[in-house]
Amino acid sequence: MPRTRKKGPELTRTRRPAQRLSGIDPHALSARLYELHNEASKRPDARDAAQEALSRWPGDAAFYNVLLWAQQHAEHLVGQEAQEASVLRVQLSQLLRERLDPVQLRAVEDARAAGATWERLAPALAVDSVTGAFNKARRLAVTVRGLAEDRRSPEAARALEARIAAEALERQRREEAEDARYPLVQAAARRVLAAYERSELCTQPEDYWITELAEVIDDRTNPLERANLALILRNATAEIYRNTRHTDREAAATDEAGQALEAAASLTHPPRTS
Template identity: 30%
Template structure:
């Protein structure tokens, strides 16, 4: 964590903070509580607690309620700022994808130059990617690049699984056709049944596709081990033996 940056607070329980502020004013017998805003209005509550700060007793050695109230306000403000940053980030990205120019965005957020608006977006991206890291445009651009690279790796991995799945489908189907000529125990039957269910799915998910590979490999291994313990052939025909070998070689 960069030197001088404060520890980021945990996720806010805004309702609890608002309730704590309200209870402090109740305990102080605040005579203006009829003006207390809606319990969900964080900004309104901040405004009220600021203008009615002196409703709490003055600070003494044993009683520092005004300071505690101000501390709760600061915590609430910090959490609201984080929430607003997330909303601003989403709005800026939607504005750009929706066709607004950088100059139009700059005008909307109150900065003079298009580059300043772009930098604002990058800073928000940096904060979202690494809350305790450096909040700079360069860090934001790096976070976007890393996210794109991760998405590309995921896409490539899914394509590899899909190609592998097509290969395994043929091996699995062939093994299942030879099931009557294989030496099976309950575990092998269970793995093969699970494989059959995936083959019957219209559009197996990437997780299911990986599952098929695992089930066929497990079934083939189990068949070989069980046959060895029983002292019998794992396959009773050449076709079944060939299918089993293909499954073991996945």
């Protein structure tokens, strides 16, 4: 009787999202590359070509030219220096690629807004079909605007588009709600500013938000600006209450000022829990 083989656990391959470099200064990478080549050129056994190459250094900020220069003169480095310089080139290349993605996406979006067809964009995107151009632009959008777990795939592109649409709808609803209560917020802001002008609030000369409130209260012309007034008023009242923790003063010096402050806080802050 033939023996049956036991099946082991099914192995599945998890598709991990692409990672992006962060917190790395490309100028520092470029400067370190120069430093490595400069040190190598000063050794007693350094070739004249290594010293001459430094005179053609493109500059720390010209990242693409730095990469071409470092690649051309890579043979001047040996051992650990050559290894470190190569890794720096890899990092700088990756950073340059990541910086170019949003630039290319914006260019595609500007081209579409200007009336360029996908037929015209296809060769510019190095693809040979309208579908290829459209899908490449969608994958680029996922790379630039997607979450860390998103993949460059049609499914991720559709999910991203749905998420952006939902966020836009939520933003519109929030702006409409803020716009509806704008008269109340503006009236509360005027009461706070009146108390501020009477020097009845705990403010400091360097306070930012109360000054910002005074400057913008009369120029709210669209729903987004009117919605932002509530945020500015919230920050201004928080700034006043925060000042009381660093001084021996009360938030408001009069009952009228205190009522204005409480009215503003009730409009712009979530209810306080005990």
